[in-house]
Amino acid sequence: MENYPRIKYLEPLPGYRLFIIFDNGDIKVYSLAERLQTPAFRALQDESLFITAHIANGGYGVIWNDDIDLSEYELWQKGVEVSNVNELVAKVA
Template sequence: MKNYPRIKRVEPLSGKRLFVTFANNTKKIYDCSLLLKEETFRPLLNDALFSSVKTDKHGYGVIWSDEIDLSESELWINGLPAEQNSENIYLS
């Protein structure tokens, strides 16, 4: 099993995206919009809930509630390097 960097910080962005900073200081943007088609993630359509995202206390993922979370591996593998998106980070 591969070890992925833990998550140091997460910030919600417009367009249902997350700006994730990993422990190795790599920054990635993860688009959650595709997840919203799945029943489990549908509550994230609520902007207030989506904006409440926080890092798991051990850095193994991000959490919204006891039922809704994403692992560090999912964010690492499918997140896009923030440098490629730096001009559009805060735009919808």
């Protein structure tokens, strides 16, 4: 079984995005905009729920509640990598 980077730091951002730092040093921004249209993630359109995102034990994903979560693999594979400070500022603004 392949090991994927685990989540070390998480910050919910405006626009239903997540700022994530992984334990291998990768920094990514993951957008949930498309997922919010699916039944499983529709509840996250409530911003007060979205901002409660927190790291699962061991960094193996992001959890909102007992019903809504995302794996570290999904976030690492589909997140947009941030490679410099200017790019980071543009993505979080």
